Amino acid sequence: MFYVYVVFYKSLPSSLSLSLYWITHIISGSDMSTSDDKPEIVERGTKDEKHEEDDKEEGKGGFIEKVKDFIHDIGEKIEEAIGFGKPTADVTAIHVPLINLHKADIVVDVLVKNPNPVPIPLIDINYLVESDGRKLVSGLIPDAGTIKAHGEETVKIPLTLIYDDIKQTYADINPGSIIPYRVKVDLIVDVPILGRLTIPLEKTGEIPIPYKPDIDLEKITFETFSFEETVANLHLKLENKNDFDLGLNSLDYEVWLGDVSIGGAELTKSAKVEKSGITYIDIPITFKPKDFGSALWDMIRGRGTGYSMKGNIDVDSPFGNMKLPISKEGGTTRLKKKKEDRDYDDDDEDDED
Known part of the structure; x- marks a missing residue:
C-alpha cells in the first residue's frame, strides 16, 4: 500500500x-x-x-x-x-613609453566595468592599429585576466610599431613625418547566462616616424692653449629634420680629429630645436694637443682638418621622450679665434684654399 x-x-x-x-x-x-x-x-x-x-x-x-x-x-x-548585465569599457589613455628611430612602444589603457555579482574573465583581446585604412600592426592577447564582481579595472594593452616594417610596406611614409593612426580593440568577455560578448573600442591619434638630426662641428675655439692641456669650445650646428619640435635635455658625444679622439662627455644642455630648424650649441672640451700630431698643426696653420663625431641626444617631443643618435663622418673643421663670428662659412674658406 x-x-x-x-x-x-x-x-x-x-x-x-x-x-x-x-x-x-x-x-x-x-x-x-x-x-x-x-x-x-x-x-x-x-x-x-x-x-x-x-x-x-x-x-x-x-x-x-x-x-x-x-x-x-x-x-x-x-x-x-x-538580471546579469553587459560589461562596459572605454579607452581612457594612450601612452608612448618608448620611441626611437627603430620602434614605438604604445600602451592602450582600457577601463572595464563589471556590473555583475560574479567575476568575469577576459577571454581574448584582439587589436589592430591602422593609418588611413592601412594596417600597421595587429595581434591577439589571450587570457587577459579577470574583472572582479561589481568592480572595474584598467587593462593595459601593449603594442609595438616597428618603423622598418612600416617604411618597407608603405614607401610614401617618410622619416620625420607624423602619421594619423586608429587603434581598434575587441574585448571578448564571458558572462554567465549571457555567454561570450564582444565589446568593440576605437581611439585615434598621431604618431611620428622619427628622423635623426644632422650635426656639424662648425669650428673649434680655444679658451686657453698649451701643449700639455688646452680648453676649447666645440661649436655644433644641430639640424632638426622632423616635422615636430624637439626640446634638448642632454647629449653625450665623442669627437675625433683625424684619427685621434680628443675626448667626449655627457652634458646637460637645454635648447629648443624647432621643426625643420637649426640650433647652435657650444660644448666645452679639454684635451692635450701634443697627442694630435699633424692634425693639430694643420688647424693652427689655418688648414681644415678632418673630424668625426658620434653620440646621442636626449630630447622631449609632443609624443614623449626620445633618445636619438647623432653622428658625423668625414667632416672638416678649422681653428678659430675665441671672439670670431660663429657664422663663419667653412665651405667658403675651403674654396679659397
Missing part, C-alpha cells in the same frame, strides 16, 4: 514549479495534482498503514520544507542570473 502526496506551493516562482513537481514526485513516489498551500493527503490504504505513516508525517513534512527552502533559494539565484 502507498500514499499519494499532492503538493503545490503558490509562494514559489512559477519558473520553479516544474522542478518542485519532480522533486515532490520523487519523494512521494506518485503523481501530483493542484491543491491548497498545505499538502493534502489522500488515504488509499488500511488503518494500520495510515497509523504507521502518521508517525512519520512530521519528519517528512520537515524534509519537504527544507526542500522548499532550497528550491526557493535556487529561484532567487536564477532571478539574479537573469
Whole structure:
C-alpha cells in the first residue's frame, strides 16, 4: 500500500514549479495534482498503514520544507542570473613609453566595468592599429585576466610599431613625418547566462616616424692653449629634420680629429630645436694637443682638418621622450679665434684654399 502526496506551493516562482513537481514526485513516489498551500493527503490504504505513516508525517513534512527552502533559494539565484548585465569599457589613455628611430612602444589603457555579482574573465583581446585604412600592426592577447564582481579595472594593452616594417610596406611614409593612426580593440568577455560578448573600442591619434638630426662641428675655439692641456669650445650646428619640435635635455658625444679622439662627455644642455630648424650649441672640451700630431698643426696653420663625431641626444617631443643618435663622418673643421663670428662659412674658406 502507498500514499499519494499532492503538493503545490503558490509562494514559489512559477519558473520553479516544474522542478518542485519532480522533486515532490520523487519523494512521494506518485503523481501530483493542484491543491491548497498545505499538502493534502489522500488515504488509499488500511488503518494500520495510515497509523504507521502518521508517525512519520512530521519528519517528512520537515524534509519537504527544507526542500522548499532550497528550491526557493535556487529561484532567487536564477532571478539574479537573469538580471546579469553587459560589461562596459572605454579607452581612457594612450601612452608612448618608448620611441626611437627603430620602434614605438604604445600602451592602450582600457577601463572595464563589471556590473555583475560574479567575476568575469577576459577571454581574448584582439587589436589592430591602422593609418588611413592601412594596417600597421595587429595581434591577439589571450587570457587577459579577470574583472572582479561589481568592480572595474584598467587593462593595459601593449603594442609595438616597428618603423622598418612600416617604411618597407608603405614607401610614401617618410622619416620625420607624423602619421594619423586608429587603434581598434575587441574585448571578448564571458558572462554567465549571457555567454561570450564582444565589446568593440576605437581611439585615434598621431604618431611620428622619427628622423635623426644632422650635426656639424662648425669650428673649434680655444679658451686657453698649451701643449700639455688646452680648453676649447666645440661649436655644433644641430639640424632638426622632423616635422615636430624637439626640446634638448642632454647629449653625450665623442669627437675625433683625424684619427685621434680628443675626448667626449655627457652634458646637460637645454635648447629648443624647432621643426625643420637649426640650433647652435657650444660644448666645452679639454684635451692635450701634443697627442694630435699633424692634425693639430694643420688647424693652427689655418688648414681644415678632418673630424668625426658620434653620440646621442636626449630630447622631449609632443609624443614623449626620445633618445636619438647623432653622428658625423668625414667632416672638416678649422681653428678659430675665441671672439670670431660663429657664422663663419667653412665651405667658403675651403674654396679659397
